[in-house]
Amino acid sequence: MLAMLCAFLAGAVGWTFTEYVLHRFVFHGSGARGLGAKEHRRHHAQVDYFAPAWQKGLAALAATAILFPLLALLVGPAIGAAGTLGFVAMYVLYEVLHRRAHTHPPRGRYGRWRRKNHFAHHFADPRLAQGVTTPFWDFVFGTRLSVAQVRVPRRLAMRWLVDQHGEVCPAYAADYTLVGARRRDEVAPGAGGDAV
Ligand SMILES: [Zn+2]
Ligand SMILES: [Zn+2]
Known part of the structure; x- marks a missing residue:
């Protein structure tokens, strides 16, 4: 039971590493051209865009299809299943946490950190702060970004x-400031422009 729990946790940590590597080298790497990179570029250009759920489901399925047989071979089916489950569970959690960072206000210190770190990645320097759920790998690989x-x-x-x-x-004024022109549809009537 303890071995299975350790395998589950190792799988979850394995996902956070994958999250970092995918984001840094596959989505933002020089010459990144695949579907993931394309979808991710669109997410950066249009921050409320997220790749469709079927693509994510397919990715999770593919990860399971590769990871489980490999782990089963190495450490046996039960522990292999626990490791695969930890990996996929953390992946799903990542998807939820990433989306919520964009759509919901922060609650608590972790939520506040997660948003500030991720939006610094979006708007200050996309080459840094590649970790979404944890700063650990940015720390290890020297890509931390603190603004x-x-x-x-x-x-x-x-x-x-x-x-x-x-x-x-x-x-949120301590952590964020707005820059650039307002959207036309946000200009209040009477504030100039086309208002009659
Ligand atoms: Zn994002
Ligand atoms: Zn990015």
């Missing part, structure tokens, strides 16, 4: 970040 305040382009701002006036909600 005092993330400068978020107005047109790409997360919905939870801005208030009804189109400014950063006071609760």
Whole structure:
């Protein structure tokens, strides 16, 4: 039982490493051209875009199909299954945490770190802060990114970040600032432009 628990945890840690390597070398690597890189570039250009669920399901299935037989061969089917389960469970958690970082406001210290780190990756330097769920691998490979305040382009701002006036909600003002022009449809009537 303990061996299975260790295998599950090792599988989860294995996913965080895969998350780092995929993001850094497959999605952002020089000359990255595959479907994953294309979808990821679209996610950066259009931050509320996420690759369709079927692609993610297929990726999880492919990982299981490769990982389980390999682990079963090395450490036996039971421990191999636990390791594969840990890997896939952490992958699913990553998908949820990444999406929620974009769609929901932070709650707690981890949520606040996760968002600030990920949006520094999006808007300050996409070559750094490749880890989404943990800073561990960025720390190990020297790609940590720490910014005092993330400068978020107005047109790409997360919905939870801005208030009804189109400014950063006071609760997040210490971590984020908006830069660039407002979207046309956000300009209040009477604020100039085409208002009659
Ligand atoms: Zn993102
Ligand atoms: Zn990225």
